[in-house]
Amino acid sequence: MGSVGAKEVPVLLTPDGRRIDGRTLDELRPIRIEAGALHQADGSAFVEWGANKVMAAVYGPREVHPRHLQQNNKAVIQCRYNMAAFSVDERKRPGLDRRSQEISKVIAEAFESVVFAEEYPRTSIDIYIEVLQANAGTRCAGLVAASVALADAGIPMVDLLPAVAVGKVGGAIALDLRKEEDNYGEADLPMALVPQSGRLVLLQMEGHMTEEELARSLDLGVQGCRTIYEKMKAALRERYAVGPPAGGAA
Amino acid sequence: MLVLPGEEIPNQGLKPGPGTYRVGGKVYASVLGFLSPRPPFVQVIPLSGRYIPKPNDVVVGTVTDVQSTFWLLDIGAPRWAPLHMTGTPWKVDVGETERFLKVGDAVVVQVENLDATGRIGVTMNGEGLGKLEGGTIVTITAARIARVVGRSGSMIQTITRHTGARVAVGQNGRIWVDGAPEAIRRVSAVLHMIDEDGQRPGLTERVESYLLATMPTGPTGPTVPRTEPRDEPAPRGAVATDDDDEADEDGPDESGSDSDSN
The missing domain is CATH 3.30.1370.10 (K Homology domain, type 1)
Structure with missing residues (x-):
């Protein structure tokens, strides 16, 4: 991962509609998802998305620690999003900061709206997201990894939760921003979609957009989420693939 | 047939059973597993995830906590399972529980009962049940x-x-x-x-x-x-x-x- 270096704003969009890495406005970065990447956890996933590398592990439902967080009618969903010190060019000071606390919170809340937490009262479902290498869009990559990890952990839920960011770069609406576009662009709009219902369970925005641009961004994002959704399902199918149909008794 | 959470299940008039849910007349899978129609229900048998206890299951557990009248066992289930001192083949006096099982000891026990809040009752009385030594x-x-x-x-x-x-x-x-x-x-x-x-x-x-x-x-x-x-x-x-x-x-x-x- 090279250093950005340049102080002046790089050319984010060429006149023929190509982006800094040659993508078109509605093109995702390459994504690779591996379900069940860890052995110790109840469920896990590893996601490489552009230059992002994110690991997610899910434990639970299990006993709640600390005990006072226990809820007697449902499972609590706890999420910890963390960036490794080496995940960015300039060393990231390890540990909790405002940004990671916020991301942990919005991701936990996104999952609260899809997981059937009532099935496991007085327990905790713990989601750990570790960003090993960051290049913008890590909360979306983390969400995708965590969602695949939850399915891998056999947690009952409404649907998988694909996520993607849309932004405004060089005056145009573009799908799935990379680092330079995020840093020098005009807006960033991460979102997470429940494909089954079409609802958005995470939507944040930084920067400025017109109402019309927002509407277009949402359409573009939902379309991107559906593409990612298929990749998530393919990763899980690959993990649990069987020879003959119905898995017959071997 | 392998199904994933959120996938619609072709519903031939079947009711949603375990591992599924219904919205607006359509039935969807809620867990990753194999589809198993069992009229009048359709269910999904999970392929992964934690152990979900069933009565009479024989399980291997480890002691995680010792109280004066019972031990708490980690049997890999969502909750820890209490093993009461009367559920053992030994004559245990109140407060003497630690003489028989300490934190970290391994045991074979049987699931006796489950209640709606997810509490798991286990017993050590029965053939093949007891404390495990070595191994x-x-x-x-x-x-x-x-x-x-x-x-x-x-x-x-x-x-x-x-x-x-x-x-x-x-x-x-x-x-x-x-x-x-x-x-x-x-x-x-x-x-x-x-x-x-x-x-x-x-x-x-x-x-x-x-x-x-x-x-x-x-x-x-x-x-x-x-x-x-x-x-x-x-x-x-x-x-x-x-x-x-x-x-x-x-x-x-x-x-x-x-x-x-x-």
């Missing part, structure tokens, strides 16, 4: 235990026959293994093999060929004939036969759930 515990996915046992215990018998190890299989995915270090290592390798691709056909053949390929050819020296080391663990093998019977008991109801997934 090691191998943990695999609970959903794969049916493969470890095999039809009428055929798989577990193959494993004990080829290794001479003593084995106690818990329905919670924890398997206690004792015997020569080499035997433990081989059993553990086989168990992880079953965990990794227990869904693919030809499992028994793969397990057997692994066990034959790793058969010790004379660990005590080149002068020892090939068959000799096999005689050595024979007494353990005899003990393993007892455990096989135990596995047999689990066998039928497990092969029952096998046919469910078809």
Whole structure:
């Protein structure tokens, strides 16, 4: 991962509609998802998305620690999003900061709206997201990894939760921003979609957009989420693939 | 048929059973697993995840907490399971619980009852139940235990026959293994093999060929004939036969759930 270096704003969009890495406005970065990447956890996933590398592990439902967080009618969903010190060019000071606390919170809340937490009262479902290498869009990559990890952990839920960011770069609406576009662009709009219902369970925005641009961004994002959704399902199918149909008794 | 959370289940007038949910007249899967129509219901049998206790399951657990009248056991379930002092074969006085089981001790217990809040009652009274001494515990996915046992215990018998190890299989995915270090290592390798691709056909053949390929050819020296080391663990093998019977008991109801997934 090279250093950005340049102080002046790089050319984010060429006149023929190509982006800094040659993508078109509605093109995702390459994504690779591996379900069940860890052995110790109840469920896990590893996601490489552009230059992002994110690991997610899910434990639970299990006993709640600390005990006072226990809820007697449902499972609590706890999420910890963390960036490794080496995940960015300039060393990231390890540990909790405002940004990671916020991301942990919005991701936990996104999952609260899809997981059937009532099935496991007085327990905790713990989601750990570790960003090993960051290049913008890590909360979306983390969400995708965590969602695949939850399915891998056999947690009952409404649907998988694909996520993607849309932004405004060089005056145009573009799908799935990379680092330079995020840093020098005009807006960033991460979102997470429940494909089954079409609802958005995470939507944040930084920067400025017109109402019309927002509407277009949402359409573009939902379309991107559906593409990612298929990749998530393919990763899980690959993990649990069987020879003959119905898995017959071997 | 493999289904994933959020996938619509072709609903031929079936009601949503375990592992599914209904919205607006359509039925969707809520967990990753195999679709199993069981009229009038349709259900999804999970392929992964934690152990979900069922009454009468024999499980392997470890003590996580000691109170004056009961112990708390980690059996790999969503909650810790209390084992009351009256549920043991011993005469335990109040406050004397720690003399019998300490934190970290391993036990074989049976699930007695479950209540709506997810509390799990277990007992140590019954054949094959009790404290485990020595050995090691191998943990695999609970959903794969049916493969470890095999039809009428055929798989577990193959494993004990080829290794001479003593084995106690818990329905919670924890398997206690004792015997020569080499035997433990081989059993553990086989168990992880079953965990990794227990869904693919030809499992028994793969397990057997692994066990034959790793058969010790004379660990005590080149002068020892090939068959000799096999005689050595024979007494353990005899003990393993007892455990096989135990596995047999689990066998039928497990092969029952096998046919469910078809």
